[in-house]
Amino acid sequence: MNLYAIKAIYTFEMARTVRTLMQSIVSPVLSTSLYFVVFGAAIGSRIEAIDGVSYAAFLVPGLIMLSVLTQSISNASFGIHFPKFIGTIYEVLSAPVSPFEIVVGYVGAAATKSVILGLIILATATLFVSVEILHPVWMLAFLVLTSVTFSLFGFLIGIWAKNFEQLQIIPLLIITPLVFLGGSFYSIKMLPPVWQTVTYFNPVLYLVSGFRWSFYGNADVNVGLSLLMILLFLALCLYAVSWIFKTGYQIKT
């Protein structure tokens, strides 16, 4: 195992976060705060409690997930796409580094950023609403698993994308709608039965639901199912990454 290489890639990526602090951390925190002000305080006060949880508090896990999902994808996809774009990827590809080590370095850094971001947003949320966490270990487990899985997914997008437009397409056209329609801002019990059924096909529902369960003990779907879905998606991403490195798809000619 080339631990120095993992450390080199990880440190390099984390240094990028520090350089782009505004974009990586400050901007998502600001937008989340705005959500709390608008939906939590202003509009939320007129919405009745969901399963005994105030709407503002109900929003917290959903908003954290929204940021964690989008930032995991954005950080990881950019992290690998940029060196591919400017050509510095040659260095990693010609070094004695295994695909597994490359993935651990890039995805590990992107996931670390997401976990930190999630915790910062959680801390920010406590400034607006009182948040209780019934299962802190599970909360952390869901946060880490989601961060890793979606950073891996972002890594795949970063490799697949041929240009910066493609880099934006999947997060913008697929992930954002899935997150908004996956119960981040409402319980699916509030939907008509038909739309409830449709939502069960949205993988984000399982992430948000499991994560919210770790806070308040309430969930739209069984927490075991949530965990299973994350692990399934993680396995799919791992398989795709290993296929990419085996074939050299979009990395080597």
Place this chain on the structure above:
Amino acid sequence: MSPIIQIESLSKIYDTGFEALKSVSLDVEDGEILALLGPNGAGKTTLISIIVGLVNATGGSVTVDGRDIVDDYRHTRALIGLVPQEITTDAFETVWATITHTRGLFGLAADPAYIEQLLKDLSLWDKKGEKLMTLSGGMKRRVMIAKALSHKPRILFLDEPTAGVDVELRKDMWALVRRLKDSGVTIILTTHYIDEAEEIADRVAVINHGEIIVVEEKAELMRKLGQKTLFLDLQERLTVLPESLSAFNVALSEDGNQLIYTYDTNAERTGITRLLATLNDSGIRFRDLSTTQSSLEDIFVKLVRDEA
């Protein structure tokens, strides 16, 4: 001693259908400087890229230090340093950070004393804390070399290292290449500056249309393929070449003041004695004479042209 790099029937066909390498076989000896010459698109960079792991070969095999570059990539890549043709750097990194980063990728712990020496050798020491985007093109090129040497490779690939660099850097670079060779590093370089290959290489391989046309000791290549030219400065200007000289491979210079005779140094007879006798018989007198040996560039141009 077995070669440090053995290339066997290596071929590469890109997805576009372009056949960049056609069954190339080549041995690189340990500790030598091999110059890989060839026109643009001949397959030089593809060949290097396959050996370092940037491009997948379509067929054939390559071993480095006796190990297969695919099955044993950790061992083979750890031995190799690459200075690519394009200057690609992370604009926001400092010189020190980017070189330490490369060393880390090669699985080595930080070695500040070695990096300091490397930066001093490449006249980069006073730039160590500067971001790469603030450096000039020449300085960036030096950084690329420092990165390639950060893990003390046994084999160094220099892909067009002197393209677009000034005279001073070029001199520094060749001095460095000589020092590296003296320390036992094997160097494979591609260059368009054939005079440099002529000056520095031990052996020359010429590649064209994805095929190695010739691999030879530089001196041997020049001896084998070398032609000499004899220039005779005439006492009296000629307007046309006399009939008596038509049997010789001789030409009259444009201004009519010089006769130019090209001959093969390896031929049994160079024909010089007969030419001089004929000139004497024809009453053509000359003031001075000089000869030149054809350069590697002339040989290269001839080879590529013949092959085409």
